[in-house]
Amino acid sequence: GAVVSQHPSRVICKSGTSVKIECRSLDFQATTMFWYRQFPKKSLMLMATSNEGSKATYEQGVEKDKFLINHASLTLSTLTVTSAHPEDSSFYICSAREGQMNIEAFFGQGTRLTVV
Amino acid sequence: EDKVVQSPLSLVVHEGDTVTLNCSYEVTNFRSLLWYKQEKKAPTFLFMLTSSGIEKKSGRLSSILDKKELFSILNITATQTGDSAVYLCAVERNTGNQFYFGTGTSLTVIP
Numbered sequence: 001g002a003v004v005s006q007h008p009s010r011v012i013c014k015s016g017t018s019v020k021i022e023c024r025s026l027d028f029q030a031t032t033m034f035w036y037r038q039f040p041k042k043s044l045m046l047m048a049t050s051n052e053g054s055k056a057t058y059e060q061g062v063e064k065d066k067f068l069i070n071h072a073s074l075t076l077s078t079l080t081v082t083s084a085h086p087e088d089s090s091f092y093i094c095s096a097r098e099g100q101m102n103i104e105a106f107f108g109q110g111t112r113l114t115v116v
Numbered sequence: 117e118d119k120v121v122q123s124p125l126s127l128v129v130h131e132g133d134t135v136t137l138n139c140s141y142e143v144t145n146f147r148s149l150l151w152y153k154q155e156k157k158a159p160t161f162l163f164m165l166t167s168s169g170i171e172k173k174s175g176r177l178s179s180i181l182d183k184k185e186l187f188s189i190l191n192i193t194a195t196q197t198g199d200s201a202v203y204l205c206a207v208e209r210n211t212g213n214q215f216y217f218g219t220g221t222s223l224t225v226i227p
Contacts (some may be wrong), residue, residue: 003125009216010214036159042150042161043158043160043161044152044158044159045158046158093217095202095220105154105202105222106125106219106220106222107202107204107217107218107220108217109119109217110215110216110217112214112215
């Protein structure tokens with residue numbers, strides 16, 4: 001069954017508004033969470049890595065002021081797309097890892113964001 | 117409710133073993149099923165399957181789809197330590213450009 005829950009599964013918002021996506025680890029403490037964005041040809045790009053209680057580490061080219069990531073607890077990370085524009089429309093997916101040395105990471109179900 | 121379920125959640129094998137990873141789905145308006153391998157920065161795309169019974173193959177990896185029984189398997193033969201990764205399955209719907217991802221299967225290959 002699902003060990004990482006991501007909500008919402010789909011959201012439509014107006015241009016200029018902000019959207020928050022939640023990623024929860026259900027039965028383990030996620031010390032590290034990852035956020036990805038899907039691009040054409042099905043490829044997934046890592047946006048940022050967040051560790052509980054500290055600032056997220058963003059990949060090159062990802063605007064940290066636009067994609068706000070908060071990892072305030074060991075079971076919840078949020079991605080907020082601020083002042084969304086149509087080009088932000090995409091599929092966003094998170095994954096969560098327990099412990100610093102554990103290589104296993106489980107994925108959320110993903111969120112389809114459409115900005116109109 | 118549309119969903120994708122992968123099994124097992126994690127698996128440990130010895131080098132040289134053959135493994136089979138499972139992905140079952142309940143998704144309306146099915147379009148395609150995709151397999152990814154998560155290693156470093158982001159999952160890398162492995163296969164896209166749209167038709168039943170046609171095996172996709174790439175080296176020691178192969179995959180097949182059964183649209184009647186609603187599942188796909190990913191086979192890895194003669195496993196190597198470099199195959200250690202999380203393997204992710206996703207299903208794409210025909211409508212709404214929507215994807216549904218499984219949780220992933222964590223594979224560890226020990227020497």
